[in-house]
Amino acid sequence: MKRKNIQNKNGISISDSIVMSVKRKHANYRKPFSAAIAIIGFVSIIKAFLGMFHFHYSVSTVFMAAAVIGAFYLTLSIISKRALWVYAASVIVFVVCAYRKAAKIALGFKFIYNIVYKDAYHSEIEYYKGLKSALEVSSVNTLFIFYIWLLAIIVFFFTICRPNPVLPLMVTFPVLEIGMYNGIRVPVFWGILCIAFWLALLAMSTIDVGEYSGGQSGFVRKNDLFFPKRHMKLKVTEKCGMLIIASVVAVAAVSSCFLKLTHYKRSEKIDNKRREITEALNDFSFDNLAESLSNLSNAIGLDFEYENHKLGTNDHVKYKNVTDLTVTLEHPTDNAIYLKDYAGAIYKNNEWFGLPSSAYKNGTIKDFDSYDIHPQDYPGLFSKLLDPSLEETTIWIKPSAKKSRHLYSPYGTINVGSLSYNKDLTVSDGKAKKGECSYKFINLDTNSIYDQLITVSEQNSQRNSREVYSASDIKPAALRDRIQKYCDEKGLISYDDFFPVDFGIPADPEYLLSKGDVLLAELMHNSYKDFVYENYLKVPDTAAMKEVEDAYSDIITMYDGSVSSEFETLNAIRDRMSSECTYSLYPRKTPSNRDFVNYFLLENKKGYCTHYATSGVMLARMAGIPARYATGYILVEKDIEGGHSSSDGSVTIDVKDNRSHAWAEIYVDNIGWIPYEFTAGYSAQEINTQPVTTAEPTTAEDATTTTNDPASRTTGTVSKAAATTTSTAVTTKTATSIAKGGAGSGSGHGIHIPKVLKNILLLLLALILITAFILLRRKFILSLREKRFTTGKAERKVRYMYAYAEKLLEALDMKSENGNYNSFADEVEKAYGGIYFNEGAFRKLTDTALRASFSKDTPTDKDIEESRRTIEAISDKLYKKASRFDKLRLMYINVLK
Template sequence: MKRKNIQNTNGINISDSIVMSVKQKHPSMRKFYAAAISVIGMLSVVMSFLGMYHFRYSKSTVVAAFFCFAAFHILIALKGGKALGAYLLSLMGFFFFVYKKKKKILLGYKFVYNVICKEAFDSNATLYTDLKKALEISHVTTLFVLYIWLLAIVICYFTICRPNPVLPLMVTFPVLEIGMYNGVKMPVFWGIMCIAYWLAILAMSTIDVGEYSGGQSGFVRKNNLFFPKRHMKLKVTERCGMFVIASVMIVAVLANCYLNLTHYKRSDSINEKRRDISDAVEDFSFRNFGESITNLTEAFGFEFDYENYKMGTVAHVRYKNVTDLTVTIEKPVSGALYLKDNIRSVYHDNEWFLLPSSKYKDKVFSDFKEYGVSPQNFPAIFGNYIKRKDDKNTIWIKNSPRKKRRVFSPYGVENFGKIKYTNDTLLFPETEKKGETSYKFVPTNPDNMEVLLGTGMDVFFANSNSDALILNPSSNSSLSSARNIFSASEIKDTKWKDKVIKYCKDNDLITYDDYFCIDFELPADAAYLYEHGNIIMAELLQNSYKKFVYENYLDVPDNKDMDEVREAYSDLVNVKHGNTPEEVFEILNNIRIRMAANNTYTLEPGATPPTRDFINYFLLEKHEGYCTHYASSGVILARMAGIPARYATGYIILDDDIKGGKINDDESVTIEVKDNKSHAWAEIYIDGIGWIPYEFTADYIHQNIPPETTISSETTTTTQSGSTTTTTTGTSVSNTSKNTAITSAHTSTTVTDTSVVTTDVKGGKGGKGAHIPSFIKDILFIILFIAAIVLLVQARRTLILRLRDKRFKSGDNSTRIRYMYSYAEKLLAELNLRNEYGKYKQFAAEVEKYHGDIYFEKGGFEKITDIALGSAFNNETPSDEDIKKCEKILNDLAETIFKKSDRLQKFTLVYLKVLVKGE
């Protein structure tokens, strides 16, 4: 059929258009699909939520309410028109119901919340305790009926009438997130259905029918006729929503069937990667958002170390059986070897913090720097004096790439001039060689210092808790009779002699001539001390440091939770005692035995309820935990007993690990330290010795190690630290003597929980001991996340600008003008000008009429159009001069559009649409 053109007397051309219609062969299924999607959405959410918990409610009433509300609102939505007014009536009825039954609904919520707490934390912990059990079923049923009513209103209307994912997501996701937040597993099938529904409604709402002029415009030639190109969006209707749901379910079912029928077996590396991703996703929690993101990024092979010290946020611990450290020891040592990388001292709100930096302004820390002795050196200095033998050793520690930001150190490190100290907590070498650190140290833990409880300490600690004897210079008493009086002139080592004299004079300790007093008695072989002036210097500094220790490391939170713990352990912590090692270890040993008897070691204790104190919940209710639970509780109980203590994390190496290590040609031993050797323990302060590790974790006696969960390539197995395997997880309590406290230092199983083993700075480098609140850490994490998004947006913008510039300046001129015209169309679209009918000359005239000589020079866009049409249809090649003129016109157009835009439009043009440079 030919098109007929009619010339009217008024100069208007009227052109016929042909309209064709095709009779629909099949009835429309849109309403049916929409109703089906609504039912799937409602059913999947309700079944997912109810499948996560075990509520007591009337199932028949809830089922009846579901079908009644669903049918009523679907029928109204399908009817449409004036019938939609019933939605308003239904919504009014809903709010009236809420108002009339608000007390019943609130009580039902309390019952539901208690059940959620019980399921989430696997305990009998309840927030609301004044509830009558007889009311539970009726009140919970009322709450569920209310929710189903609201669900029907929102889902049916915003799926059938006005597809929009916002409100449906707001009423469905939060109820499911309650469980996911606390680590409760969702039914897999219904969880997939929920995701399918969300994707379906998103697809239905975001894509619709229409045309656009984006991309390259042009004509299609057929003989001598030219037809404009049309770029159409396809419409996604309810059928496509059903297609999305069906696709999700079919893919899931087929994948499962294929794997089962073919007995497909993945490689070990794929299995491990899949397990890491699965564990990270399963453990994801908004309560522990930063660590969850860290686990996810590590599972996908990226490093994102978010540091968090909140306790009780991890429900279970899993190990990957990977090597974290490679340790070489010059000579084998007996007993456990602790490698620490973090010390925490202040317990508050279920979290361990550093001491405030203001605490370290004490004069004693200036003395430590001036005289070259630090608290970290005390165990080595005093240990050598006690044992009277050279027990020095050397250790080399090489971190794996996943631990490259951490620095680990043993106890008893000597100061050989190349060590830096972080206050009284950590230390690290001044330089590292290819990620390897090394230390000279004296093995220091209760096990290899058993002489502490023997006669070897009797003289050393005889007066450790008494005031120093101050002599009266006018007294005729013999100085030799006072066994804690030292003469500075008799110190053999000139270096230390000068330092001791200076310190004594600066602190007014000289009592007569060059005599001064310290807290331990002069032993029979006083010559040893006079030959080792560093011991005298260390004891003088320790006398001052003890005051700092007892002022800062005995703090216990003053609240009801700690009062309950103190009451439960009152027979152990309220005992009067001195500070001799025998008395200290006796109390600590009794605490450890009580904790072992009352609690069970497990790697799956569940998370601590947000409303509960971590230590109180572990000791008095849950009674299940791993090393972080035992160490934290032990520190607090020791402090209640008047024993300075603090919380430490790092790695542990046992006798069996050393015996199973590789013996090198020089008789040194190399040990591969796996991730299941990460650990948490307590540090206690012994007067005259310093800070030493102490083990509170249950079943850690004589290496009776609880089983460690490690991940193999095929299955999850239970292994022991040594070569043997055990499946026993029960708690054992053995009859021990005083020395049991010593031998209890043998430990093994521990956690890689970043909430307890991370450190705020690299091995304490540059750390000032400042306390960083959790909310500040979260803010920093959000800032980093936003920064990453900004970098991605900026990178995208840079790429688009470079690509556009390349297209404008390279290639043949015909291609360049085609890109330029397409760019001009995008710019003009910002002025609501679009070439909808492919009439380029007419479109150019319209642009010139409204915007010529405003956004560009008069006739500029017509010139671009003529050059582009000549190139496209007449095979005319634009000259370089034409290209330059077109480029200038486009730059003027872009700059003027940018200048006339408001701030939001400018941001959109520069960063989102990337149409202008914005310079």
């Protein structure tokens, strides 16, 4: 290298060439080190992935291909520059071959994903159906060989030739994440080597080659030349990478030995919390983001509840054995009590929705509010008509703080003037505070209602159910006027003030005339039935539903419109589901390419209340029986018997989270909407369920199970017959039960918290906190500004307004530099007068502010009003002329608008 010498006045020559001396010559191990790191990464990724699952492939073929491909690209990478053209050509060959084999590669992916799915969810169900097993080995071999080829191209080049962790991480981490995300344990040794490889590659790409370290810096002078001190050492990035790999392996080994020697064991409390957080992370789904964040926050200890009615998103469910509701009954009652807070009408894309608002524009629905008679009143009114011996009682419901946003109500409520109605769906106490509410109600027994209706229908065959009444005979004047008005509007008056009523239930005329609300309810019920049959018989028109309909065709064709055949059909549906499907808290998630009902009834055949209830509703609709989906809580007779009795005869029950429930509602002519239980193992007296554990092994500390999913919890039932078809072993429900989302609860697999998922969640949490801070800051500044503009002395108001105007003008690049307010006002008027505000307005604002600050004159209300108009004009015009980005900045960063 040519050296240029510069002579200064001191006679010292400075050379632009650098001469360094070293103590002795060392061998250059950079290539061997980088090659070793690449080989470690290449082999550990392959062994780690293949060690997580049991794939069907030719081991010899795949490993021979890995050895040949690895050796080829290792050689090319070591040769480096002289073989780059060969490297590039091989990449082209790879792309061409992959394109030609795309179909076989895709088929191989389906085969391996089926195995991943089975291992992750401990199921024998295949995600991709109809694959030919004869093609499995060859297609999986093809997929593995092409992945190994891609892995070799990237790992060897970006480790040896151009150290960079981005692409190697992109092709290695997702492969391991497939297992880790689903809780599959990575082989420990190979997993540690994978981590060591990533860290080594990261270090190699960030440590500067040629950085000096070790000892004191400095130079020694020899004549007019300066030499670095001999004890200075040169960092070699590849050597650092090897040290990192060695360090990671050593730390892992020492830690493992220490834990084994000390017999270290975490406390049960830490284990439970770790398990909850781990499984909340493993159950995280972007398809169900809000609920996933809710579950995660609850696992951390923050009470944030989110509830939707999407089905099949939970791997399994749990109870925490906490009290969700405290219920007090005026006196004990027989039969199960259902406390409802949601009713779903439309089943679509594995989720329940309400009816569209257009459906409620029906005149019949509007009559409910007009005449203060609602479908929710029908069961209470008509069941009393069916069985006069039924007694009313009062129930008080007090939810926990977490459930205080929900309002729960029993069936058979009596309107005593304080009820609030949500369309034809739910009813609530209009006086409720923080969820606390009370109702008068008649506890319904579905079996008894059907038995009595069957008897009545037989009697009706021998009598005319149509009766004629006179409005003038109705004793309560207010009710008489309402009925007269309704009959006039609907054209029901036959002559004078007589009107016909088609009563399906025989009743004492004197009782009906003294209870005009029953007559009006019956008149409106006859109209509401049309609405029910129009909206609550809809079934998705899909191939999956057609398959279900064909499978249950022998049952759904039983219904002929009679009450007895309706009851028989519902019981037959329940019995078929109980015999063919198993109640289980481990149904695993429904594959995204499956229909929830079809998958439960025809493939997986395992589920809990949401599975039975949803399927029962769809099958009832297929038969022609109006039905819908409901959620809330259930109390069975054993719960009531186990409550705390008071001296006044009342009984108080702590309703645990294990009584959260989903069930079906059936619309019964002449009665209304009543609960019907399809879930196996539930009766009005007790809950007898024994979750299947043959495919769901657990550890000793995880031996018990329960549920935490609001709309998809366990089940409850009104059917007494169902109890005889199920096991009598009652599931123990404790706080140590298996947590929801247990992707790692299967045999032979541990639980691993995906690091990438942690980072995503932390990023989301950070974004939420930042957004909350920005919004709260904006709200605080706007509130404070408004307070300063409207309260206090007039002088201070004007000064604040002028200061705000200065900030607005700064956004327009107008700023007073010399402190001369009058000259600044002239500049502003010249630049923006007549554009951003009326000419002379800013001059007037300046004069008012100066007088307020430096004289004894107090600004008048008119002065303040004009000043306010000026700053608002500037603010509005500034915002209007700004770009979209600047508008966001003005609103949320500068908070000037």
